[in-house]
Amino acid sequence: MFDRLTHPLHYAEDLLARFTALAGSRGSRQLQERLVEAASSLTGCPLGQLFLLDATHTQLTLAAEWLDGQPHSREADTVSSDYNDQQLLQYCLCQNQVLYLAQLDNSLYATPFLPATNADWRSLLCLPLHDDQQHVAGLLLLASHEALELHGYADSLQLLGNFALHQLHLLQQVQQGQSSTTEVREPAPNYPRGYGLIGDSPAMQAVYQLIGKVLHNPVTVLLTGETGTGKELVARAIHDYGSRRTQPFIAQNCAALPENLLESELFGYRKGAFTGADKDHRGLIDSADGGTLFLDEIGDMPLALQAKLLRVLQEGEVRPLGSSDTHMVDVRIIAATHQDLQAQVRDGQFREDLYYRLTHFPIELPPLRERGEDIRILAMHFADEACCFLQREICRWSDSALEHLAGYSFPGNVRELKGLIARALLLCDGNLLLPEHFNLPETISQPNGLSLRERMERVERNLLLDCLQRNQGNQTSAASELGLPRRTLLYRMQRLNISPADLKSRERNHVQSGQ
Numbered sequence: 059m060f061d062r063l064t065h066p067l068h069y070a071e072d073l074l075a076r077f078t079a080l081a082g083s084r085g086s087r088q089l090q091e092r093l094v095e096a097a098s099s100l101t102g103c104p105l106g107q108l109f110l111l112d113a114t115h116t117q118l119t120l121a122a123e124w125l126d127g128q129p130h131s132r133e134a135d136t137v138s139s140d141y142n143d144q145q146l147l148q149y150c151l152c153q154n155q156v157l158y159l160a161q162l163d164n165s166l167y168a169t170p171f172l173p174a175t176n177a178d179w180r181s182l183l184c185l186p187l188h189d190d191q192q193h194v195a196g197l198l199l200l201a202s203h204e205a206l207e208l209h210g211y212a213d214s215l216q217l218l219g220n221f222a223l224h225q226l227h228l229l230q231q232v233q234q235g236q237s238s239t240t241e242v243r244e245p246a247p248n249y250p251r252g253y254g255l256i257g258d259s260p261a262m263q264a265v266y267q268l269i270g271k272v273l274h275n276p277v278t279v280l281l282t283g284e285t286g287t288g289k290e291l292v293a294r295a296i297h298d299y300g301s302r303r304t305q306p307f308i309a310q311n312c313a314a315l316p317e318n319l320l321e322s323e324l325f326g327y328r329k330g331a332f333t334g335a336d337k338d339h340r341g342l343i344d345s346a347d348g349g350t351l352f353l354d355e356i357g358d359m360p361l362a363l364q365a366k367l368l369r370v371l372q373e374g375e376v377r378p379l380g381s382s383d384t385h386m387v388d389v390r391i392i393a394a395t396h397q398d399l400q401a402q403v404r405d406g407q408f409r410e411d412l413y414y415r416l417t418h419f420p421i422e423l424p425p426l427r428e429r430g431e432d433i434r435i436l437a438m439h440f441a442d443e444a445c446c447f448l449q450r451e452i453c454r455w456s457d458s459a460l461e462h463l464a465g466y467s468f469p470g471n472v473r474e475l476k477g478l479i480a481r482a483l484l485l486c487d488g489n490l491l492l493p494e495h496f497n498l499p500e501t502i503s504q505p506n507g508l509s510l511r512e513r514m515e516r517v518e519r520n521l522l523l524d525c526l527q528r529n530q531g532n533q534t535s536a537a538s539e540l541g542l543p544r545r546t547l548l549y550r551m552q553r554l555n556i557s558p559a560d561l562k563s564r565e566r567n568h569v570q571s572g573q
């Protein structure tokens with residue numbers, strides 16, 4: 059971490075002292091100032107800045123600035139969510155990438171976030187900072203009038219910055235606790251899961267069982283299933299929970315690159331193998347040595363490459379492009395496809411020998427519509443996760459919204475459900491998710507075998523139950539909210555078989571699901 063620094067030991071000692079100083083900060087302001095001061099002093103840069111994302115993750119604000127050995131205050135400078143005029147900050151934040159520019163004065167990028175000084179700013183280091191859930195939550199920025207080699211400070215300063223963010227979070231929690239005006243948020247409930255996947259349906263239980271069989275056995279696994287059913291997630295689970303977890307996991311989508319590029323990416327090449335190959339390049343198979351290589355969309359791999367892959371699977375041998383030698387690798391291959399590989403074999407698009415080699419241990423991921431009971435817990439899990447990410451209060455669900463989702467066929471499976479929830483949360487101004495927040499395409503919504511009348515009755519039943527629940531079971535207030543005479547409400551309740559027991563069981567469900 060310190061190998062690019064001139065006095066690593068001295069730097070490490072100073073860095074440790076800064077951690078201690080940050081831990082001893084007595085308030086948010088002091089903590090933020092100590093961080094920018096520390097970063098500026100450790101790197102010898104006259105400027106240190108800390109930008110923080112707001113709770114909705116749409117605005118970036120300059121929280122602290124250190125300039126020429128002292129705190130520098132300016133008008134709160136807020137950068138809006140599109141960061142249009144702040145491309146450098148946007149790059150770091152959205153790409154989650156460290157940015158280092160040694161010759162800022164020659165660059166075409168605008169730097170309105172840097173304070174105006176007599177001398178021009180020449181070098182810049184900008185680091186994304188992460189919260190305890192590993193989400194980007196801010197930026198630490200250093201700048202100098204000299205062309206300094208700042209890159210060597212990136213890793214250690216990022217650790218220092220992340221530590222400061224965690225401390226900041228703790229301080230805020232303590233302050234909130236003391237003011238006791240803020241409600242303590244219920245911890246998110248634990249949804250049934252296996253190997254990090256959410257879902258409790260018999261179909262998913264069967265998947266968990268199969269995953270368990272291959273965790274400690276490097277057999278080749280073929281994951282099949284429609285798009286968005288979680289194939290990549292399962293591949294990662296097999297790696298993360300298996301014996302190779304400390305080794306690399308490398309994923310490559312075979313449909314993403316043309317044949318020659320895919321070949322050089324996977325197998326690597328030797329200098330001079332083709333025009334532009336000016337040095338040896340290590341392929342992904344080599345990079346995954348000891349670990350796992352996940353080949354997504356294997357059905358799109360060109361036939362010529364299929365033969366080379368078969369050699370890797372059978373002999374463990376790799377021959378880079380332009381090389382006459384082969385070398386051995388120890389890579390576990392997990393492949394995935396949403397296509398019918400057998401049909402592709404029949405059509406001559408997929409090698410039969412590779413097909414049999416890959417299908418030693420197939421795992422099929424069931425489509426979401428065939429595991430309706432998982433829709434509810436997945437929906438709640440994604441909503442909780444998104445609320446945590448946006449740092450907003452956990453949303454409650456109306457039964458009608460959950461039913462609305464349960465009646466949909468989800469051609470895009472879990473990925474589509476996740477997207478729908480993210481959108482619904484943006485549309486939901488309050489804290490209760492309702493059917494209107496989910497704009498499901500009518501044309502592919504499945505009636506689940508119910509007639510129109512039955513579906514209408516279901517909607518009406520949920521609407522009445524929602525309203526009664528809001529009014530604590532008081533029929534007079536519910537009727538008045540609905541603009542109905544009480545007698546009509548009672549009549550409709552009777553027709554739709556709504557009893558006080560229904561209300562009670564609904565309340566119980568809400569409590570159980572943490573609502």
Ligand SMILES: Nc1ncnc2c1ncn2[C@@H]1O[C@H](COP(=O)(O)OP(=O)(O)OP(=O)(O)O)[C@@H](O)[C@H]1O
Nearest residue numbers: 255256257284285286287288289290291396472473
């Ligand atoms: N059981 C699950 N629990 C939690 N999240 C899931 C589950 N299944 C899928 N997801 C989420 O759904 C999204 C799509 O999953 P993934 O990319 O693994 O699907 P896929 O089958 O590989 O899709 P494709 O065939 O299009 O590549 C991801 O965000 C993933 O985290």
